[in-house]
Amino acid sequence: MDFLRPASWEEALAAKAEHPTAVPIAGGTDVMVEINFDHRRPEYLLDLNRVGDLYQWEVGEDTVRLGASVPYTRIMEELRAELPGLALASHTVASPQIRNRGGVGGNLGTASPAGDAHPALLAAGAEVEVASAARGTRLIPIDAFYTGVKRNALQPDELIRAVHVKKADGPQQYSKVGTRNAMVIAVCAFGLALHPETRTVRTGIGSAAPTPVRARAAEEFLDAALEEGGFWDNGKIITPSLAKRFADLCSAACNPIDDVRGTASYRRHAVGVMARRTLTWTWESYRGARRTAEGAA
Amino acid sequence: MRVNFTVNGRPQEADDVWEGESLLYVLRERLGLPGSKNACEQGECGSCTVRLDGVPVCSCLVAAGQAEGRDVVTVEGLADYARQRACGTGSCGTPLDEAKGWQAKGTDSQTGEGTGLSPIQQAFIDAGAVQCGFCTPGLLVASDELLERNANPTDADIREALSGNLCRCTGYEKIMDAVRLAAARQSEGV
């Protein structure tokens, strides 16, 4: 095993180009477990800790460019307003110690369906900024990023630099079911973002299909129903039947398996419950914000 | 490979490090600092918690090479670290710049021998928070960091801050007591 220590992003890309089998390691929260448990013996470890750019973020007009290694702790503490869904998801990641080390780049690189960040990124809307020494930078839409169980759209010579996440234009929520009240891997997870500017709703489901997925049919149903009922304008309460239909469609978007963490049927059920609850929470928040805005006007 | 970093204020060098070794392994097996514990080696128990550039992390998940040039505080250096912090905030009259320039002196600081205990260490003993003690070093580092950034935590705050540290003996009640006790003593300046 060789340990590569690039001091800059350019050096990192060069190293990855030279050694495409090199395994990037940043927070180490996935890679080191595999090494400690003898599940993986990479030829090269590519340490990204000294690439300072990866720990920066920039809040732009419409998006936040979030460095791949920005620790979850920073996201939940400092990006709560811009990325509320991802901040909530970050708070559910493992333990304080892990949140201090791990970042979204690791979740994306591992591309486990159980990664906590995925549903929030899917719901918010995001693009993954990847780069290679040979071909430079490209942006991969989050919807095209997950290609299979623990597989992503990255080429062997590419590294993840950042993720460009759409700034919240409305309430976002995130829920995750685990069989422990802290430090637990998701049995399944759900992210929901209201986008009042486009009058759309986006979702993200974790751990209930081979990859993180969106519940597109549910989104389309809800978009249409909200539009048709004038909900965005009148701020009416979402009826239980509407919420139930949305929840059912979210459940139907799952393609889960039975494993030691839970059964497929439970996952489907739980995603539905989380969909209904997060819809209620976000919609109530939207209504509250509307009323406040109206009151101020 | 060779790795150079600072542990408990003292420059350290480890040679012939296998690239897959963790910071935890280097501390325990190469630097004679076994206080950080190897309970799960998968980031699920917190027994190996150390401060890496001030931040609590699981040292089992830090590749040894990633510690290059960085600053590590382990349970063995916790008492000195707490003392220097107290000095840094002026409560022992030491100027801040001196505290920043802190270096542990001699082997005593490495092993904890001959030094007093930090308030959180004393509180763990007094409250009965130590049984088998295997989780204790990690809990101490995590608790100390909690009280550093939140001098008066609620019970829910304590539970959240320590939710990454498993204990199998105590049922956590006495650990809660210990952190409350340390916070109370801290606020009374005891």
Place this chain on the structure above:
Amino acid sequence: MPANGAPTKITQGSKTRGGIGESTLRPDGTLKVTGEFAYSSDMWHEDMLWGQILRSTVAHAEIVSIDTSEALALPGVYAVMTYDDLPTEVKNYGLEIQDTPVLAHGKVRHHGEPVAIVAADHPETARRAAAKIKVDYRELPVITDEKSALAPDAILVHEGRDDHHIGHVPHPNIVHRQPIVRGNVEEARARADVIVEGEYTFGMQDQAFLGPESGLAVPEEDGGVHLYIATQWLHSDLRQIAPVLGLPEEKVRMTLAGVGGAFGGREDLSMQIHACLLALRTGKPVKIVYNRFESFFGHVHRHPAKLYYEHGATKDGKLTHLKCRIVLDGGAYASASPAVVGNASSLSVGPYVVDDVDIEAVALYTNNPPCGAMRGFGAVQACFAYEAQMDKLAKKLGMDPVEFRQLNAMEQGTIMPTGQPVDSPAPVAELLRRVKAMPLPPERQWESSEGADVRQLPGGLSNTTHGEGVVRGIGYAVGIKNVGFSEGFDDYSTAKVRMEVVGGEAVATVHTAMAEVGQGGVTVHAQIARTELGVSRVTIHPADTQVGSAGSTSASRQTYVTGGAVKNACELVREKVLEIGRRKLGSYHPAWATAELLLEGGKVVTDGGEVLADLADVLEGEAVEVEEEWRHRPTEPFDLRTGQGHGHVQYSFAAHRAVVEVDTELGLVKVIELACAQDVGKALNPLSVIGQIQGGTTQGLGVAVMEEIIVDPKTAKVRNPSFTDYLIPTILDTPTIPVDVLELADDHAPYGLRGIGEAPTLSSTPAVLAAIRNATGLELNRTPVRPEHLTGT
């Protein structure tokens, strides 16, 4: 001098500070908070090698061949050993039945069985070498449950059994069977107005001690070996290790290294023999440390169980009879299975008066992971079932569940189903009264001015509910556990106590082989010595095999038995000290000859309080030392047909009230409070007593809602050997645990104390389950309860 087993008169007062009854602090506390305390995995030796174990990847198979040549060729590898390299004819070990191969021979019987061992100069080299060992397996069908174990064509897990249980078991795939028959169940059933039946399942729990199995074996110049090890019983290890090494016991020196928790999981050997074999083979010190993955294969687990229960009761709420059958899965090797069967059967009735019983408990041999000792063994599984039955009966009778239990509660004088009278306090009804009387935690504590505090809700930080679907439930349970080794076992402990003058002060040294695993025995030994010898300074000598056996740190027995041995040795030392005083100083004061003399505050005093001499003056130039075995009163085996016999030494009782909040839609549980009341006889160290009760309670909580080793029924392979998927409670899963301690002396025990470590683990689980049932209305006949059970998905 008190006779062995007889009640010991308390003559020493409480004038010496730091004696029994005080919450003195741990003598190892400072070392443990500074990181200096040396646990077994912290051992280090110049020039040491690292041992690695190659384990079977399948559960049941014939070993066709093993090829170690590539492993041996790897640079840095010093030794590779298989069954063929074992030095003597003794190739098996075991606590009671020597059925466990040191290294697999011809066959593997469970997933993760040790097949070969390697020593190398770096752990990674050892791992790579182990991976290069080629083992060719021919797989066999797996036996995973009672049906497959007892099928007519079932493969025998152990061919040619010749242990002492084979004569009375109905099938060779049954390790041990214990029936208990008393009264007449058929007649009693006819008197019953209600009958309640239940079939209960208890999942496989892991001790999950945090300090992994580890130790260091150092070869010695005399051809022997010195093993620094974390264990629960040094002498039991020694008895099993020495014959395999072909060494006399005196050439195998054992020193207790720091133990990172045990809970039963270190009663059996793990890496002990392997490290010694490699050390003797290479002539170098060898360290072995399991990682967490290996730890799940490296020790026995709590027996999973199926429990079939039938109770009857009259309409005024009196239990009529119990008919039950308990099937424990012992896995591939016997370990403590026979004793677990004895406990499960003899305690299957719970702390209740039932005169007519028909009980049977068996432990199976299967290809599942071996199961053995874990805190409360046998009694834990039974308590889960009988307490569920009590709630069902109360419900059917329209009675309050606590009142129903109190109506049937045993008390001093009750005759157990084994025919043994309960001859010390049994405050079962009182414990229930006390937990019920504690104030309830306020409702909806999660509500705050800033909305719901998810940390206090089911799901916790995962943000699954802000109160939706959350229902509160309350449940009660009470349990009974035996203390000490039962069924005629010669359960003794040895203590060596020395008293001498050091630096002008009388100092006592207590030397035992007791394994301090975190329970605080070392604290208590010092307290006993202070109380009995009137000194303030007590040195606790490291535990090793240079002193006689202290028995096991299990069965809630150490404070009773080794504590009793320390007390006894101190009393003998005290007599000798007084003899010296009379000889040296008797002429100076008549009271030396006439008065009752005590040692207090470093002085010899009369019972009237007059100081006769300073202990330092009495002992000047003379040291007093006593090493003596001490026994509790003897027990008898249970009759193999009727289960009758005075099998137990002492009983221990605890009751719990659980308050839970369940997210009924997602099936997630938050335990809000777990109140406990326990009779401890005498709290030698109240702080430690409460710590034990809270810790035991939490382990019971774990197996109620999350902890289970999941074994694939098709392959008998363990599916979750990690802390990622075997979950134990975090601090956010653990509620406040108020404890009410009752001290009703057992006159048969030293200081009237009662063993305390296990009882709280029993009733915690069924109390939580009862509370969840109360919240959800579901029947819930298995533990741990999982979200899918609560949501019907």
